[in-house]
Amino acid sequence: MSDAMSEKAETLTVYRRLFAFAGREKWKLLGGLLLGGLSSLATVSYAKAAQYAIIAIEDRSVQLLGLHRIQVLGLAILGIFVLSLIKNAAQYGGGYLMTSVGQQVLAKLRLAFFSRVEYLPLRVFDQWRAGELMSRFSNDGGLLVVGVMQFPLFVQAVITLVFGIPVMFYLDWKLTLLIILTGAVVALAVSRFSSLLRSFTQHSLMKTADLNAMLQESLDSMRVIKAFSREPHEIQRFSERNDSFLGAALKLAQISITQTPVVDFIVTLGIIVILGASAYEIVLGIKRPDQVVQFLALVLVASNPINQLSNYYVDLNKARVAAQRVFEVLDLPIEEPDAPGAQELISPRGAVAFEDLHFAYVPGHEVLRGVTADVKPDNVVALVGPSGAGKTTLVNLIPRFYSATSGALRVDGINVNDLKLASLREIIAIVPQDPLLFSDTIERNIRYGKLDATPAEVEAAARAANAHQFIVEFPEGYNTLVGARGVRLSGGERQRVSIARALLRDPRILILDEATSSLDSESEALISEALGRLFVGRTTFIIAHRLSTIRRATLILVIDRGRVVETGTHSELLARGGLYASLHERQSLEPVRTA
Numbered sequence: 001m002s003d004a005m006s007e008k009a010e011t012l013t014v015y016r017r018l019f020a021f022a023g024r025e026k027w028k029l030l031g032g033l034l035l036g037g038l039s040s041l042a043t044v045s046y047a048k049a050a051q052y053a054i055i056a057i058e059d060r061s062v063q064l065l066g067l068h069r070i071q072v073l074g075l076a077i078l079g080i081f082v083l084s085l086i087k088n089a090a091q092y093g094g095g096y097l098m099t100s101v102g103q104q105v106l107a108k109l110r111l112a113f114f115s116r117v118e119y120l121p122l123r124v125f126d127q128w129r130a131g132e133l134m135s136r137f138s139n140d141g142g143l144l145v146v147g148v149m150q151f152p153l154f155v156q157a158v159i160t161l162v163f164g165i166p167v168m169f170y171l172d173w174k175l176t177l178l179i180i181l182t183g184a185v186v187a188l189a190v191s192r193f194s195s196l197l198r199s200f201t202q203h204s205l206m207k208t209a210d211l212n213a214m215l216q217e218s219l220d221s222m223r224v225i226k227a228f229s230r231e232p233h234e235i236q237r238f239s240e241r242n243d244s245f246l247g248a249a250l251k252l253a254q255i256s257i258t259q260t261p262v263v264d265f266i267v268t269l270g271i272i273v274i275l276g277a278s279a280y281e282i283v284l285g286i287k288r289p290d291q292v293v294q295f296l297a298l299v300l301v302a303s304n305p306i307n308q309l310s311n312y313y314v315d316l317n318k319a320r321v322a323a324q325r326v327f328e329v330l331d332l333p334i335e336e337p338d339a340p341g342a343q344e345l346i347s348p349r350g351a352v353a354f355e356d357l358h359f360a361y362v363p364g365h366e367v368l369r370g371v372t373a374d375v376k377p378d379n380v381v382a383l384v385g386p387s388g389a390g391k392t393t394l395v396n397l398i399p400r401f402y403s404a405t406s407g408a409l410r411v412d413g414i415n416v417n418d419l420k421l422a423s424l425r426e427i428i429a430i431v432p433q434d435p436l437l438f439s440d441t442i443e444r445n446i447r448y449g450k451l452d453a454t455p456a457e458v459e460a461a462a463r464a465a466n467a468h469q470f471i472v473e474f475p476e477g478y479n480t481l482v483g484a485r486g487v488r489l490s491g492g493e494r495q496r497v498s499i500a501r502a503l504l505r506d507p508r509i510l511i512l513d514e515a516t517s518s519l520d521s522e523s524e525a526l527i528s529e530a531l532g533r534l535f536v537g538r539t540t541f542i543i544a545h546r547l548s549t550i551r552r553a554t555l556i557l558v559i560d561r562g563r564v565v566e567t568g569t570h571s572e573l574l575a576r577g578g579l580y581a582s583l584h585e586r587q588s589l590e591p592v593r594t595a
């Protein structure tokens with residue numbers, strides 16, 4: 001019982017939250033309700049007009065408001081015509097108002113969803129598959145669209161019942177009670193269905209998300225799939241998930257379509273009883289046929305909404321499950337908001353200090369275990385160490401992609417936790433290991449570093465990054481589209497565009513995760529030279545794999561198992577004969593290129 005109660009409370013919360021998105025459009029809902037009421041009133045009045053028409057046909061001597069039989073008939077028909085006009089115009093107006101509010105709510109919800117996702121901390125993306133988020137956006141969002149489209153019809157049906165039932169009570173209270181009883185049985189049946197429906201909807205949406213996530217991962221990994229000829233394997237994996245989704249979809253379909261005939265059957269039973277009772281009343285002379293016709297017209301007016309309501313209820317239930325899943329994303333904690341009194345970096349110098357820094361991705365499993373280092377402005381720091389030592393993790397803490405578990409990370413002497421996040425990230429640029437470009441033009445990819453840069457600045461950055469040359473060789477030049485993630489450029493070209501982007505930003509602190517993949521010697525020389533320009537006049541952290549880069553460093557931090565184990569310059573560290581020396585010995589087998 002308490003389960004059902006909490007279900008109800010949840011449903012209410014979901015509707016309240018959706019309603020809150022209507023904002024200032026709320027009055028339109030009221031307008032929609034009023035028009036809906038007008039339309040229902042017109043529908044109910046049909047029955048009255050129909051009654052007069054029948055009286056006029058049956059009774060030769062009828063006189064109404066001093067009118068003749070034919071005039072009464074004409075008036076009744078005209079009445080039906082006018083009522084129909086009113087009913088349909090009001091229905092259109094009310095439907096339009098409510099649907100437009102619904103669509104506005106959805107538009108705001110989509111924007112809220114996207115904005116939320118943009119500000120989610122990186123650790124959320126360690127857990128959530130991109131495809132799952134996309135599925136919640138599009139598939140669950142799709143169910144919401146259906147629900148919103150149905151909403152005016154739902155309201156309309158409710159209003160028709162609200163107006164129709166009192167009139168019916170007035171005409172024949174006994175039979176009306178029978179209709180209410182029928183409605184109650186229908187409501188009971190529908191409520192039985194609805195919890196089943198919700199759980200199957202939930203299940204089917206989960207399976208859809210799974211399917212979407214798989215598709216998305218597969219698209220992202222196409223090169224690996226092809227390289228290993230794993231197309232059949234992927235198809236097999238997809239097929240399993242697809243079958244699983246099919247199962248869920250069939251169950252949901254079964255539940256959805258069982259309800260309509262069941263409800264229809266119950267309603268028909270009710271109508272049969274009413275028809276029988278009415279015939280009986282005519283035979284006994286309790287009622288005249290016109291009274292029965294009027295009542296039956298109302299019964300049809302009432303039974304239709306009962307049928308419709310139960311149908312809409314199916315879609316509304318699905319939408320409610322979808323809304324809940326969308327709200328789940330909206331409720332994910334965003335990046336820690338700026339602490340009250342958070343500071344801005346004014347004329348930043350770019351000093352970075354790590355003080356006994358500890359960090360764990362998973363509680364209890366420390367990846368950084370007490371990192372201490374002091375980096376002066378304009379130093380070029382090379383981070384060296386075995387794979388998995390924590391180099392990438394350490395640099396990720398500087399822009400606060402993740403927050404340290406304990407210890408402090410200071411920029412210009414201020415703990416990064418006390419800085420405004422935007423202000424901190426403003427002074428940092430990152431050239432990632434595998435530079436990601438947006439599916440856009442080269443120009444706009446470079447401009448990403450400084451949105452208001454002039455074309456001349458963009459070109460200067462591209463020249464400095466040794467990218468201008470290859471860019472102008474494309475027929476479209478700077479307007480060349482780079483394809484999804486930049487696939488249409490070579491690795492070296494992509495890297496140079498990414499360097500140009502960082503240069504354009506002119507950051508105080510530069511973070512560079514050097515690519516481990518080997519490039520051809522020409523682009524490597526070009527990149528190496530461009531990097532040389534990039535380092536000047538800023539604090540730079542390079543996760544270095546090449547000796548040529550390491551040699552540029554003013555300070556080398558050797559990281560091992562989450563600790564700084566050695567510090568010094570290249571020659572100092574070599575002389576020490578420690579981890580650096582042994583790493584160097586292994587790597588010095590590679591040809592060393594000097595810039």
Ligand SMILES: Nc1ncnc2c1ncn2[C@@H]1O[C@H](COP(=O)(O)OP(=O)(O)OP(=O)(O)O)[C@@H](O)[C@H]1O
Nearest residue numbers: 126361362367385386387388389390391392393394
């Ligand atoms: N998002 C994550 N969630 C959980 N654990 C992670 C995550 N990223 C990295 N780790 C773990 O943290 C440890 C340090 O990883 P990190 O990427 O910092 O190593 P690295 O020194 O950069 O290595 P490499 O030279 O191979 O890039 C590894 O053991 C890794 O498995």
Ligand SMILES: [Mg+2]
Nearest residue numbers: 391392393543
């Ligand atoms: Mg790394």
